[in-house]
Amino acid sequence: MSDRKKRHRPPYIRVLMLALVTAMTFQSSQAADSVTTPVPDTLTWTVPFGVGGGTDVWARFMSHWVGESLENRPAIVINNVPGGGSITGANLFYSRARSNGAEMIVTSASTQYPAMLKDPRVRFDYSRWTPIIAAPTGGVVYAQSSMGGDLKEVLEHLRQHESKFGAQTPTGLELPILLAFDMLGLQVDPVFGMRSRGEGRLAFERGEAGIDFQTTSAYFSSVTPLVKSGQAVPLFSLGVMNDDNVIVRDPAFPDLPTFSELYLAQPGTRRDDMAYQVYHKFFASGYALQKLLLVPKDIDASLLATYRDAAKKLAENPEFLEAARQRIGPYDPVTGDVAARQLEAAMQMSQTRRQWIVDWLKQKHGIRVVTQ
Amino acid sequence: MLESMLSGVGQILTVSHILYMCLGVSVGLLVGIIPGLGGIAGMALLLPFLYGMEPGLALGMLMGMVAVIPTGDTFASVLMGIPGSSSSQATVMDGFPLAKQGQAARALSSAFLSSLCGGVIGALILTVFILMARPLVLGFSSSELFVLTMLGLAMVAVLSGGQLFKGIAACGLGLLVGAMGTAPATGEFRLNLGVEYLFDGIPLVVLGLGIFAIPEIIELMIQKSSIAREQAGLGKGWKRGVQDVWQNRGLVARCAGIGSIIGTIPGLAGSVVDWLTYGYASRTVKGEKHFGQGDIRGVIAPESANNACACGAMVPTLLFGVPGSGTAAIFLGGLLLLGLEPGVSMITTHLDLTYNIIWSLALANILGAAFCLILARPVAQLTRVPFALIAPVITMLVLFAAYQATRSLGDWYSLIAIGAIGLLFKQAGWSRPAFLIGFVLAPGAETYFYQSIQFNGLAGFMRPGVLIILLITALALLYPLGKKLLARRRDTASEKVETTSVVERTQATWGVVDVILVVGMLLIAALSWYDVRDISFIAHVFPMLSIVFLGGGALAVALQIRTEGAIRVEQPALQELCWLAGLLMVIVVASVLGFVSTAALGSLLFLTFVAKARWLTIVLITLGIVAFLLGMQSLLSLHYPSGLLDALVFSGP
Incomplete structure (x- = not known):
């Protein structure tokens, strides 16, 4: 645009055009490849x-x-x-x-x-x-130390005797944990209606619940003292997901076996069996x-x-x-x-997997889940 | 320990700490005074400052906010009969009648003084108690929690006075409404009529507003007077309120004690404590009683308890990370954001911070109450203004408060539905607190009963704690009976002394509204039974029980009317229901045009044609309403239903 031409136009036209051009730049910026869209304020x-x-x-x-x-x-x-x-x-x-x-x-x-x-x-x-x-996030399952001194004893106790677990809802954060209990053959009976994991831990501290689960940060602040005082014994962590979608040991709990280790050590279990696949899915979307x-x-x-x-x-x-x-x-x-x-x-x-978990909830815990 | 205490004192008595605390206190008062906001809005205001602040200062600011909310909400409950939050519902019972008698200043000043005393006593108790509270909190298993809800339900019998069956039916309806939504044991949906809004049940604030505020507003509209009908002695009330508290110092101390202990029990929200202490006061105080019609002790008891309860609620929050009340839950979020993990460390390594929190609570209570006491006198003058002039303001405030509950139009429609129930209850003398108590306790009663059976079996009900609470419940229920027997033996003429919250009628009466309510309740019972018949046993056993209360109570009322030869009385309700329909229309208009425009237009029209006010008054009030709504919107980033007109005129930020 030359100076001579500019002079011929009344000033308000120039303002209008400028506004129009600016507006168009904003509108068409999506199309323009070279221009990066500014981050909104x-x-x-x-x-x-x-x-x-x-x-x-x-x-x-x-x-x-x-x-x-x-x-x-x-x-x-x-x-x-x-x-x-x-x-x-x-x-x-x-x-x-x-x-x-x-x-x-x-x-x-x-x-x-x-x-x-x-x-x-x-x-x-x-x-x-x-x-x-x-x-x-990761998390740890722990139990009352009265059930036994080491992991093997406690797991054996949990397989023989029924114990309670304070949970929030059947289809919430604890779903893979409930599944894990069953996959290890533990006789854990969930009591639903807790309003937070904290309430579940309170039920454990009162002695009402025999087994409990906390995510990592809550475990460090509230369960470690219980372990130190000898009331609780940690059983297993959930592990973490590596870049190849495989669950490995949790860096926060290097000495604790993961659930996957315990499960896959049982005879007749494979990474690609239905239960483990479903668990893996829910672990990935809910924890990883x-x-x-x-x-x-x-x-x-x-x-x-x-x-x-x-x-x-x-x-x-x-x-x-x-x-x-x-x-x-x-x-x-x-x-x-x-x-x-x-x-x-x-x-x-x-x-198929969805139907499997729905059936499992129905048979195992008598919970009817409505799906679309 | 002494060292931590001293260090705690050192932390709170610095200039910067007190300054931040004053900021917290002013935010707390602001959100406390405006009905419907409460701790969540206050937290939203403070949270942006919180991150990266020095923990000691930040805690002072948070505590300042948390501590004064149960103080500030007294204004609305006494002056307008609007229970702004769950902790001020029992205050409405006698506070608003006092305001109607022209004693607003008295009610307010004794409420604030009781709040102050309650808060300080609570903090003092907490200072020692926090060190040994762990065993007590752990001693309360689900069985004890369940029987505590039973104690709460026993208050229904206490508060419904001579009309026990009506009380039971009202409570049954409350339980049923409280059971709407999701079954805690299985997650199954029930009683939600297929409406998505009802999946979470009706919010407590909406229920409180509907059952108390709506009927009162409509009554005042019809009477067209000012709130204070008796104008005499309005200015003198201030001093008298202070004297009232002094005369009832024993009651203040006991209620504060009860408040701080109940507050420490996680899971029983603060909403029970005011009814428990209200019932306790109405049972135990001596001399002439007129609870429910403006007895100052009905204000003093819950007000001393709820601030103490806010202190007590810190115990499970700090020690276990399990909040004891809604506000405490928000405080917990603040703690986490500051990088403080609650747990045993709060009484070991962080004991100084814990004392900082406790004494900030005490100091904030003093600051907040002092500020409110100064405000009480001028603000009480509001009750002299002709009601027609403040009607648009109050209506707007109620709609504003209700909508903040879940920010959905469902809040408004349930407000109207509950308002209709409240209106009919009021006209026919059915106990509204009984309905509210049933509602508040429904989730706790159900969850804890189920958990207690699952965890402890029937043996759980033989625990010593359970037996003690059951004994207290039995005492609360049988106390008047025993007293009646004693009194009858001594003197039959002393009946008057027993009159509790509701006027005792010597002769049973009935009216059209009673019939409507009985038939309606039986219908609701039948429909609810039909709704829950198919879901699993543990999900429907509790609604079934509520249905038994509801249906049984309603039938008993019907039988009473038939057999005892009740006299028919006038129970006018048609005019009231027309006003309610008018309010419904306002809501419909507001959802189409937008809330702010409707509030402005409604106020203009109402003041011009109904109140026939001067034009300057009209303009000022309308501008005030618009300024308030827009101010709140930008300050708290709130949302209103934005309809066609709002989008054009008031495009929000």
């Missing part, structure tokens, strides 16, 4: 759980660090939408969230499991979301990827790349890792493509 994270819960605390912790690792330091607003054990909020996000990159959702095992079981209330679909960062930060899959590709780069950078930031270790345990976050691949594999539940 405000990101809204939907947390489908109440304030102060485990997932909410994780989200608030992460929002601080994710905000710092993005160049423009966006403000991150946490929007708690509790209800229906996280199904309400996830449904709402699924139907309302725009794919502009400013809206994200934080989910947990209790969001993943109903989706895998095709709960009739679930209207969201994980295949339309993609993870930015995920936090794994327990907490997830997701965005709609169809956001701008360059923006997704920006977020994933930030997550990758964060996963290498020693300050973050130090802070995360204190709260989550010694587990490195899973980011980007790895998380996406693992999530996809975990969430794919064949009809």
